Amino acid sequence: LLVNILSAPPYYFDITNVKELADSNLTFLLPHWEQEVFANSHDPNFKVLYKRSGVEENFTKCILKTIEFRNTACAIDQNVAAYMADATAREIHLKKRQDVAKYMLRVVDEPVISFWRIHMARKGFFLMEKISIANGIILECGFLKRWRNIVNYNIFQEPDERDKGFGINKVMPAIGLLIFG
Incomplete structure (x- = not known):
């Protein structure tokens, strides 16, 4: 050795x-x-x-x-x-x-090289400075890590166990009752 x-x-x-x-x-x-x-x-x-x-x-x-x-x-x-x-x-x-x-x-x-972290904009783009500030805040607050953890958690869940967003299809019965009710 x-x-x-x-x-x-x-x-x-x-x-x-x-x-x-x-x-x-x-x-x-x-x-x-x-x-x-x-x-x-x-x-x-x-x-x-x-x-x-x-x-x-x-x-x-x-x-x-x-x-x-x-x-x-x-x-x-x-x-x-x-x-x-x-x-x-x-x-x-x-x-x-x-x-x-x-x-x-x-x-x-x-x-x-990390393609998922490369952001591109045309030269002289007027919002570039604000986008840079927003990216910095997102990184410093740990939102990317949190979002990645949420995605990784959802990958291993069965489709009916995943957290579902609140959409119009959830409130359709209530809307139907209000309209026809």
Whole structure:
């Protein structure tokens, strides 16, 4: 184990932004769709990252590589990292391989690409500043997390158990009584 630790390349704890990642000369794996975004970017740092990237569609394989090779890291969103770490640890525990259960998982606060968080507007849009303020308030108050939790809760409910909105079909009998009554 000591020889493995001493012979392994250093684990880069100090990478905090895309420029430092581009300067680190690390090779990393990306899903195909992220690699396309990097290839078509105008930022020279993303071009450098594209040239040094490989394609890996299965994120579980990336995590399993972090178990096998100590100098591997997976840069992912915090929620996905927590889920994958838990699922992988459970899988390893079931295989009775606790000796490799401690692995490096690089969690980023702000993912490089998150299509569901990108907002676009035409240049000079007069409401852009107000939209930015509203987005900031929504993020700071935790509404996105709450909405995501509600959606995740509803996914696992049977269709007749889900919370239903109050609509006109709920008050039709009362309206009928008032009109014809």
